[in-house]
Amino acid sequence: MKNTKNILLVGVGGQGTILVSKILSTGLVEAGYDVKMSEIHGMAQRGGSVSTQVRYGEKVYSPIIGLGEADILVSFETMETLRWLDHLKPEGIVVINDYEIPSAPILMGKVEYPEGIIEMIQEKAETRVIKAGDIAEEIGNPKVMNVVLLGALVKSMNLMDIDWEEVIKASVKEEFVDMNIKAFRAGVESVAYEEVKS
């Protein structure tokens, strides 16, 4: 359907894409959208490439996003952006975490981690580079990198009308609420107003 928006989150098993998609879809449901979310469990989780697909709009049919259909590609790991770039609309936005996790063939010295990915993607699509790892480190816990990216995502998708901080409060354990809200705000601030799509 034409008015359906497609968000594609990609990364490596263990990076917390699932929490982000949970917060994201909860917020979208509360805002009154029809929402479908899809992710694959099982074997891929063991250090493999993971993706979560969130679709929202008036009425959503397919739970999965096809090639050239994503309005935004949020990549939790630099190289994973390239694996999924063909799913982005040519006019879509890339939010790319400047954070490298070498995969097994790279660790073993069989192949090199590809160089110049960010520059290459910047040439191909509207791109926002975020050092979510560094931001999370400054906040005090590298694990909240995922929520930094959530902030950048909702700002980029112009979804700031939704009370995300309330959703975060309801989604994480009490002792982690403050840290996650800090991470969320830092993510929002990392995207300038003029970059927001209307």
Next chain:
Amino acid sequence: MKKLMTGNEAIARGAFEAGIHYAAAYPGTPSTEILENIARFKEIIAEWAPNEKVAVESAVGACYAGARTLAAMKHVGLNVAADPFFTMGYTGVNGGMVLISADDPGLHSSQNEQDNRYYAKMAKVAMLEPSNSQECKDMVIKAMEISEKYDVLVMIRMTTRLCHSKSLVEEGERKEVPIKPYVKNQPKYNVSPANAKQLHLVVEKKLDELRKFSNETDLNYIEWNDKKIGVISAGVAYQYAKEVFGENASYFKVGFTFPLPIEKIRKFAQEVETLYVIEELEPFMEEQIKAAGISCIGKERIPITWELNPDIVKRAIFGTENDTIEYDRSLVAGRPPTLCAGCPHRAFYYQLSKKKDTMITGDIGCYTLGGAPPLNAMDTVVCMGASVSMAHGAKKVFEMNNDKKRVVATIGDSTFFHSGMTSLLDVVFNNGNTITCILDNRITAMTGHQDNPGTGYTLQGEDAKIVEIEPIVKALGIKHVRTINPLNQKETKEALDWAYSLDEPSVIISRYPCALKKYTKYDLEEFGPLEGYCYVDQDLCIGCKKCVSTGCPAIHFLKPIKKSSINKVQCVGCELCLQVCPVKAIKVGE
């Protein structure tokens, strides 16, 4: 307010609302979370069974005893449970019974791509196919009504995409249904040949009634739009069809897919110009529609292999594709799944991989990854429990052929309980001479850490009797048994050398908890916490890559300086690399 639920969560919610009393399953992706979610409802007795056959049989017993019951499994689990499943087709039910079969188009986490809809037809069992989470919930409730009204088992056919994608569900109240009285009824429940012969007549009569129902029920409905194109579809494929055709086609949405509503389909076909059947995997509906003399287009266009998606349907029907960004995909390095840092399986396979002239049979679980590079320590994987019995057959033939090759079977703890025990009995009974290695990581790990008879806890986390593997192995008749800690490489090597030196079957139990497991009190008592980390003293490192050859994802070989380094965050301190380093360059961190 509506809630976002996965298909699995919605099935569980449906079980609750339908007044189901008893549910059983064996974990298997993509169906695992069904029972985990049912376990939250204290109104339902929910149990992990040691395998799918046991799960179905216990549910059948509960059903005959008068309860509303559910059994859930992945597609290949129904192969294990096929025996009671087929007979249930004959006996029918007392309380209602539903069986959830979760197929895996696309083989996200499976060994094949079988289409279990054929099981429903073959076993003469009614079948429903939901296409979103709301339907998953509603169809469990509907399945109970159909099951009790027509006295049949009902199968709900799910697929990975339904199980694991979320959509909105309206919750309802639980309808308490009293447990029906049990009345001894041998002609119905005792399928001796004389009884079964009569039951077959009854089944055919029930199928006639179900065919009538299928043509009348609103589970099978038509959405009229433009009549140039008609689309018959079921399951998640229906959502893809809606995405692709939109308002430009009329739809026949099949929710009750066996027996098919052929007469209703015939009328629909007469109204539309071109008729497509869009279904994932096999031409299950298409074959029956064509056999009824209705012309349609199906697998001539729609692929028979792998999971469908809107792109594939669009390309197949219209030959068009979305615009995409052009780039060089070859730059992307692969990211295959790997054994985790600190995984005890890695330590075991590292030693086993050094053995020459050996055939290693593998099994289903995380440890299947022991067959991946760089360990490559697994020759075969077929199905649950097959490692032990296949090793036996292979060894017999090598001996017959005067081949001295040794055969080592590797199987996990949960898989051993599932179907490895009977295979080991075969080895003992038929004077086999294999080495069976039971990789006991104290949990059913691959499916997301479910308890099993060895862990000491039930599905609900309540105390259970801990079943020890070593006494079972001995009771089965194995004389030579050793339990080892695989993280101790010297001990592991010695155990393998010992087993290779024997001329009788032996068992090595490689016992250490999964590196991701939340340790129980029993684990802490036996193993203590796994703590610390290792680091590389780069002044000593000679760049030999021995540590890299373990395949640990925490170890990175830095090409420019030709030295290894260990990621402190990922390392859990298993010390495997420390033991394989020839120059003692790897040390324990403070």
